[in-house]
Amino acid sequence: MQNNFLEQTKKKLIISCQALPGEPLHSSFIMSRMARAATMAGAAGLRANSVVDIQAIQDETALPIIGIAKVDYDDSEVFITPTIKEMRAVASTGCQVVACDVTGRPRPHHEELADIVEQMRAEFPDTLLMADTDRLESVEIANQLGFDMIGTTMHGYTPATEGLNVADNDFEYSKEVVDLAKAPVIAEGKIDSPAKLKRCLELGCHAVVVGGAITRPLQIARTFVDVLD
Numbered sequence: 033m034q035n036n037f038l039e040q041t042k043k044k045l046i047i048s049c050q051a052l053p054g055e056p057l058h059s060s061f062i063m064s065r066m067a068r069a070a071t072m073a074g075a076a077g078l079r080a081n082s083v084v085d086i087q088a089i090q091d092e093t094a095l096p097i098i099g100i101a102k103v104d105y106d107d108s109e110v111f112i113t114p115t116i117k118e119m120r121a122v123a124s125t126g127c128q129v130v131a132c133d134v135t136g137r138p139r140p141h142h143e144e145l146a147d148i149v150e151q152m153r154a155e156f157p158d159t160l161l162m163a164d165t166d167r168l169e170s171v172e173i174a175n176q177l178g179f180d181m182i183g184t185t186m187h188g189y190t191p192a193t194e195g196l197n198v199a200d201n202d203f204e205y206s207k208e209v210v211d212l213a214k215a216p217v218i219a220e221g222k223i224d225s226p227a228k229l230k231r232c233l234e235l236g237c238h239a240v241v242v243g244g245a246i247t248r249p250l251q252i253a254r255t256f257v258d259v260l261d
């Protein structure tokens with residue numbers, strides 16, 4: 033398999049189609065229709081959570097996919113594709129990219145990220161690996177382990193980055209990531225306007241993932257309700 037994900041998504045929009053259990057749109061069928069809308073709108077790629085959602089989306093569209101599996105374990109705070117088991121399952125769908133948490137936090141069952149990367153390279157040599165990082169120290173880890181893409185996904189979502197937003201100070205953090213990263217940077221996390229998407233690309237990001245601002249109607253509706261008295 034030739035993996036052209038980076039060529040296909042260069043300076044483009046990737047739309048994340050995710051709804052967890054408990055969210056109003058939690059359904060692989062609905063995520064496949066979100067993917068249809070994303071495709072019709074001109075997105076260059078998709079991001080999706082869980083093997084069943086990825087498969088439903090693959091039946092709907094040929095767009096390349098960043099696949100993840102969000103799973104909660106009792107012994108770790110890491111929840112984005114945390115162990116080799118989820119990494120293998122997601123890669124087995126044939127999606128072009130598997131993304132996982134790279135925040136330096138301990139993984140479930142004491143699994144080591146370096147071992148997971150080594151194993152994935154051996155078993156899935158054509159699958160690209162994306163690091164979902166939260167801060168510059170995590171970007172260094174992603175550099176050392178040779179990740180193919182580095183995302184800002186977890187910035188603001190870990191204890192070390194609580195309260196931060198990638199858009200703070202005109203995307204100052206994203207600029208630092210672009211300077212430090214040895215792989216293409218994917219801007220991701222709370223990018224909620226076309227202007228922010230454009231700014232991330234101007235600053236040197238390879239592509240931008242937008243999720244909730246497009247595919248989470250509960251989140252979108254709240255922004256309207258919240259301005260009411």
Ligand SMILES: CC(=O)N[C@H](C=O)[C@@H](O)[C@H](O)[C@H](O)COP(=O)(O)O
Pocket residue numbers: 048050100112185186189220221222223241242243244245
């Ligand atoms: C922190 C975390 O769990 N992020 C998840 C990662 O896959 C998703 O819930 C986000 O929707 C995705 O990163 C896109 O971001 P936004 O929806 O803000 O555009």
